[in-house]
Amino acid sequence: MEQTVFISRGSGETRVALQEDGRVVGLYVEPDEHPCLVGNIYKGRVERVLAGMDAAFVDIGLERNGFLPVDEVIPPGEPRKGDRKISSLLKGGKEVLVQVTRDAMGGKGPRLTTHLHLVGRYMVFSPLTSAPGASRRLDDAERVRLRGLCAELGGGEAGLIARTAAEGAGEVTLSRELRFLRRLWARVEQGAATASAPALVFGEHGLALRAVRDLFGPEFGKVVVDDAGLYRGLINYLRAIAPGVRDLVELYQGGASLFEKHGLEEEFERALGRRVELHSGGHIVIDHTEAMTVIDVNSGSYVRGRHLEDTVLKTNIEACGEIVRQLRLRDIGGIIVIDFIDMAVESNREAVLATLKAESARDRTKSYVVEISPLGLVEMTRHNTAPALREMLTEPCPTCLGEGRVRAKHPAPPLE
Numbered sequence: 001m002e003q004t005v006f007i008s009r010g011s012g013e014t015r016v017a018l019q020e021d022g023r024v025v026g027l028y029v030e031p032d033e034h035p036c037l038v039g040n041i042y043k044g045r046v047e048r049v050l051a052g053m054d055a056a057f058v059d060i061g062l063e064r065n066g067f068l069p070v071d072e073v074i075p076p077g078e079p080r081k082g083d084r085k086i087s088s089l090l091k092g093g094k095e096v097l098v099q100v101t102r103d104a105m106g107g108k109g110p111r112l113t114t115h116l117h118l119v120g121r122y123m124v125f126s127p128l129t130s131a132p133g134a135s136r137r138l139d140d141a142e143r144v145r146l147r148g149l150c151a152e153l154g155g156g157e158a159g160l161i162a163r164t165a166a167e168g169a170g171e172v173t174l175s176r177e178l179r180f181l182r183r184l185w186a187r188v189e190q191g192a193a194t195a196s197a198p199a200l201v202f203g204e205h206g207l208a209l210r211a212v213r214d215l216f217g218p219e220f221g222k223v224v225v226d227d228a229g230l231y232r233g234l235i236n237y238l239r240a241i242a243p244g245v246r247d248l249v250e251l252y253q254g255g256a257s258l259f260e261k262h263g264l265e266e267e268f269e270r271a272l273g274r275r276v277e278l279h280s281g282g283h284i285v286i287d288h289t290e291a292m293t294v295i296d297v298n299s300g301s302y303v304r305g306r307h308l309e310d311t312v313l314k315t316n317i318e319a320c321g322e323i324v325r326q327l328r329l330r331d332i333g334g335i336i337v338i339d340f341i342d343m344a345v346e347s348n349r350e351a352v353l354a355t356l357k358a359e360s361a362r363d364r365t366k367s368y369v370v371e372i373s374p375l376g377l378v379e380m381t382r383h384n385t386a387p388a389l390r391e392m393l394t395e396p397c398p399t400c401l402g403e404g405r406v407r408a409k410h411p412a413p414p415l416e
Contacts, residue, residue: 002221009227016211030207037100039204045197061198064109072113095197103386122166125181129159177241223249226258282315292335312341316352324359333384340376
């Protein structure tokens with residue numbers, strides 16, 4: 001599987017499209033005026049401590065205070081004890097260094113943690129802990145090898161967690177990135193020592209650099225970017241942490257728009273539609289509610305099976321791959337309920353569930369699939385840290401007062 005990342009700058013925003021074997025599986029938008037907050041480190045001030053919620057609200061200089069639950073305040077290295085109370089850890093007016101783990105969404109402020117970390121391409125650097133680790137997506141032997149390298153490089157002074165992209169990486173590669181992350185952390189410490197709360201101490205990289213850092217795995221293909229400034233920034237970043245792959249970044253200088261040339265503008269339009277056609281003639285319908293996303297699978301015009309059960313099984317199997325692609329494409333998170341076509345044979349239900357889990361395993365975003373119900377319903381969750389594509393590109397309809405959504409004149413900013 002070869003991956004290609006397309007990056008385009010213009011009209012006050014950055015857009016990214018991820019292709020796998022020529023098929024688009026990820027679309028991302030970041031307005032210049034409202035960049036993603038996830039990963040930012042702030043020196044904040046505790047505004048309120050709510051014993052009933054076992055959480056605190058922290059002023060980090062945004063319109064909405066950040067939410068800091070007790071589980072994210074426990075000092076690094078200590079076990080998570082059930083008898084810890086937020087009131088014993090924080091007091092109003094106390095200054096605290098926090099990091100955003102989930103962007104402001106749905107009228108809620110950003111979610112915070114005191115377990116600070118810096119993300120690299122190959123590893124996550126946790127300066128306040130000492131335990132080594134490795135991605136669970138790696139096989140057992142590789143995890144053991146990388147955990148050993150992380151323990152050796154960390155030297156008991158910092159926690160290092162090897163990411164999936166570190167598969168096959170040696171000590172030289174990891175040491176190079178560790179030096180980069182240590183220099184970055186030194187600047188964070190310096191900023192925290194001199195800043196007055198509330199203040200931004202460290203700003204996470206922009207969408208273009210995050211795309212190169214996070215989206216590319218072992219199937220590293222190429223990056224095509226249409227902005228000279230972004231191109232130089234990506235080259236400089238890769239020169240510091242992965243010089244062997246910097247030649248895979250290309251600067252597009254064609255006359256036509258990069259996204260139009262590769263048919264990516266149409267992908268953004270299709271990603272906002274309710275109905276998605278399947279190659280067999282069936283289709284899926286995606287609807288959004290306040291609490292969850294609901295996906296309905298329909299056989300449509302597909303009738304080529306020898307029996308009804310064959311038709312149903314083939315449609316459901318094909319729908320599994322397209323459903324996961326749409327979840328990735330639209331960056332849908334939270335609770336998801338899938339209404340598959342009813343299947344009478346138990347082995348067919350198991351085959352559909354196994355297919356859905358296998359397709360979900362290709363998704364870099366953490367998800368969890370529950371067993372299929374007798375009614376053909378599957379519940380699953382998908383981790384979300386930022387507003388989905390729908391929230392970025394549409395806004396509540398002014399005519400029906402929010403019952404529907406229309407295309408935004410400008411990408412809708414996340415609530416802060």
